[in-house]
Amino acid sequence: MKTVDAVLIGAGQRGANDYAPFALRYPDQLRFVAVAEPLAERRARFALQHQIPLDNQFENWETLLANPQMARAALICTQDQMHVGPALAALRAGYDVLLEKPIATTREGCRQIVSTAVGLNRQLYVCHVLRYTRHFQTMRQILQSGVLGQIINLDHRENVSWWHMSHSFVRGSWANRDESSPMILAKCCHDFDILMWILGRKCERLSSVGKLVHFRPENAPADAPERCLDxxxxxxxxxxxxxxxxxxxxxxxxxxxxxxxxxxxxxxxxxxxxxxxxxxxxxxxxxxxxxxxxxxxxxxxxxxxxxxxxxxxxxxxxxxxRCVYHCGNDVVDHQVVLMQFEGDISVTLTMHGHSHIEGRSTRIEGSHGQLQAFFGLGGSWIEVSEHRSGRSTRHDTTSEIGAAHGGGDEGLIAAFVRNIQEGRTQQALELAQQALESHLLAFAAEDARLGGQVVSTNKLDHN
Ligand SMILES: NC(=O)c1ccc[n+]([C@@H]2O[C@H](COP(=O)([O-])OP(=O)(O)OC[C@H]3O[C@@H](n4cnc5c(N)ncnc54)[C@H](O)[C@@H]3O)[C@@H](O)[C@H]2O)c1
Incomplete structure (x- = not known):
């Protein structure tokens, strides 16, 4: 298969550290030929690692994409509010695009990007990395096998550990809704996607509650300064x-x-x-x-x-x-979404930022059996218990040691490269449409939380 040439837009944590190493491990599969990154140190380090000549190092996506198309693929790994501009420009310039989630931070932005990819017939891969993990692939196969019988109820938790919450959503880039995203979009567009994917069904309506309760100035220890080291x-x-x-x-x-x-x-x-x-x-x-x-x-x-x-x-x-009680953050630290899926399946999604242990846990009750699962930082497992036989089967779904997102990051970039090599545009666009649906559910959940309403979600074009 021909090596796929790519440009990287945003050489930060995701672009440079999580996806690009794939090109160093498999140089016959993926090769970076240009980079756009405003921070000189990051740009230079990436250019050195991938041997990118000075002429192909740009300070921002605007200048890179103003050039004639330089490669087949563009990886867009800028921050949440900086996806629409480079994604539309890259698609229009002829690139197949790997786009970090969230697609965009508004419904309009998400729809515009997906419809542009469809209209131009370009591949658009949204980074729903969980689909590429052994853990969720195994869970989906178990559901499809029918061993659980009719699915009645599903309880899924995104247990964000207290220290990850403080890192990303209090001190870090996703602390403020208006500067990044609502947390339910940033963290759980993945989970909405996984829920629809494993169940093979859509959500018909939902409601939601949640708030920021702990990381607020009134909860600071007495006399805590603005910075820990002071x-x-x-x-x-x-x-x-x-x-x-x-x-x-x-x-x-x-x-x-x-x-x-x-x-x-x-x-x-x-x-x-x-x-x-x-x-x-x-x-x-x-x-x-x-x-x-x-x-x-x-x-x-x-x-x-x-x-x-x-x-x-x-x-x-x-x-x-900074002291976590003096960060001016405003995203929630817990939120629950109650959903009704097609087939009258009741589903709860709990996202919270005070978990002792980081990981996603899932419990599914069927007419003929039960599934319990945990997807953690160090390892993962799924256990299926059958009602009639009383038999329990445990699946170890742990990925290779140290693989980010349970192997999902590498699985996703590998799939992106393969789909380009094999010209599977239609398949990529179907995935992009499904990604859009998961984002629309996240927007609906945020509306439901803020407005205290039950929101109907059975039409893709709901507001
Ligand atoms: N798929 C996942 O599971 C997952 C996990 C974490 C983060 N993310 C998403 O990935 C995206 C990137 O997150 P990150 O942690 O890598 O952020 P980051 O801040 O580390 O990286 C973003 C980079 O974009 C650069 N940038 C800013 N303006 C630019 C411009 N005009 N042109 C080119 N580059 C520009 C920044 O300097 C920075 O280096 C976010 O949208 C985030 O929500 C996805």
Missing amino acids: DCPASETCPFYAPFIYVDLLPLWRNVAETSTGLIRLAIQAQLRAPGLVKALSAVAPIMRQVSDYRGWPRSVVTLDPIPESVLEALKTGPYG
Whole structure:
């Protein structure tokens, strides 16, 4: 198959760190020929990694896309409110597009992008990475096998851990609705998509409640300063104390250890008890190095050089060192959506940001059996119990060690490249239409929450 040439728009966490490494691992599949990124350090680092000549390094998407088409594909990985402009321009310039979710932050924006792709017959891949995980693919197969009988009720939870919530939705880029997205769109467009995909049915109506209750100034510890490192009196007790989350990394390791197995679990347990020993062993054991020299998310968001010394320095002045009670954030920290799906299936989706353990949990009740599942940072499983035989079957759906989003990131980019190579435009456009439906459900849920109403969702063009 021919190597797919691509341009990257937005060399941040998702574009440069999560998707682009695929091109370094499989250079015969994907090759970056140009980049647009306003931050000089990020642009230069990406250009160096992918050997992009100076002429093909641009400060923004506008200048890159003003050039004649430079490649077959464009990856658009800018922030939520910066998707419409580059997506429309790239589609019109002839690119097949991989677009980060959310498609856009308004219904109009989402519809415009999808209809433009359809009208021009270009591939549009929205990054619903969960579809490409072993976990949700297995869950879908189980439902389709009929082993659960008639599906009656589904309870799905997006359990955002307390430290991930504080990182992304309090201190980070998704803290304010007007600057990014409502949290139900940012976090759960994935879940609406998965629910429709595994059930093979649409949602007919929904209602929703939720609010921001905890991360507010009135809940700050007494005399807490604006920044953790300015002698916060709660530094020994507050779970959100920034060095505890980003320098010690204890919350991340405890979470991964909780759901992982095998060697990685042993390595993390050793790190939690004797970090000095893990560091010493890392010279001979690569798995120990993965832990002792960890430079991934969320550290990689705090600073470009995510070693502990630079992280600590960044916490002194950067956004991730702020007290979580003084961030001016306004997105919810919990929201529940109650839905009725076709076939009178009752479905609840709970998204909350105070979970002790990060992960998505699912429980499905059928007339002939039950499914319970957990999709965690360190590992995943699905258990099916059949009513008549009493038999329980456990499926280990854990992906390869360290694979982001349970292997979904790599699965998605691989599928995007393959679909371009095989010219499967129609299939890509069907996926884009389904992605649009999931976004419309998220907008409806936000309307229902704000307006306190039941919203009818059985027509795609609902307001
Ligand atoms: N699919 C998923 O599961 C998933 C997970 C996390 C984030 N996301 C989404 O991915 C997107 C990117 O998130 P991120 O964490 O990588 O953000 P980021 O801020 O790390 O990266 C965005 C990059 O775009 C650059 N940029 C800004 N203006 C630009 C311009 N005019 N031209 C080109 N580049 C420009 C920024 O400098 C930055 O480097 C967001 O929409 C986010 O919601 C998706």
